[in-house]
Amino acid sequence: MAFELANSRLRKHLTIIHKSNVLSITDGLFRETVRAVPSLPAISGKYDGVTIAEQLVDSAVYRLFREPEIFDVMVAPNLYGDILSDAAAALVGSLGLIPSINAGDKFVMGEPVHGSAPDIEGKGIANPLASIRSAALMLRHLGYTKGADRLDVAVDQVIREGKVLTPDLKGTSTTKEVLHAVLGKL
Structure with a gap:
């Protein structure tokens, strides 16, 4: 690989x-x-x-x-x-930005580098961008390059604008607000 x-x-x-x-x-x-x-x-x-x-x-x-x-x-x-x-x-700038995939010959699993972050579960402050980028990595691995590129561009736009960011990036937005901002860019 x-x-x-x-x-x-x-x-x-x-x-x-x-x-x-x-x-x-x-x-x-x-x-x-x-x-x-x-x-x-x-x-x-x-x-x-x-x-x-x-x-x-x-x-x-x-x-x-x-x-x-x-x-x-x-x-x-x-x-x-x-x-x-x-x-x-x-x-x-944050663990909340880093995606990863675990890929083998017969499987692929995406996850943020930070894992499940159980210490902040349910608080609405987890940065969803690493999860979204992990999904993009999986799509790319599976041959869906256009979809992966669209996700990456949407995440990049949200980060560059800097208006809707979670606390790990010095923002005040919730997990859902950041997710909706990315979906809005799609």
Whole structure:
């Protein structure tokens, strides 16, 4: 999946995130497995244009804050992915903005990076934008690019206008108000 995503991007750049200098067996296996993908007989040559880089997870977090432009597609074990996605959320202003999908060969599930946020359940202050963007990621993954683009544009418009935002973005709007603002842009 990481190679497919990297191959579809302009830069065609994939960074393997690991800590194999300390976790030599588990992270070493992860690192070697990712590096072996392009040479698998069934896909040989398919990812020749993808540049592969590596970064230790602690250094990756530092560089994500200092030089975010060096990264394009990152592939990491779950723990490191959770850490990196939360760090990336700080760069854009809120966990409530960051979507994710978990995709396999036979399934795809979208969810905000922040998960279900049970600590604010029922308070009407949860930012719905990460959930909406997760739906857009799922649509894109399933081949519905136009619908995904429409959702992304609507979310972008609401954010740029800055009138209807939840408290995590220094706004005073409720979850439903932000949702209705996005629906209005559609």
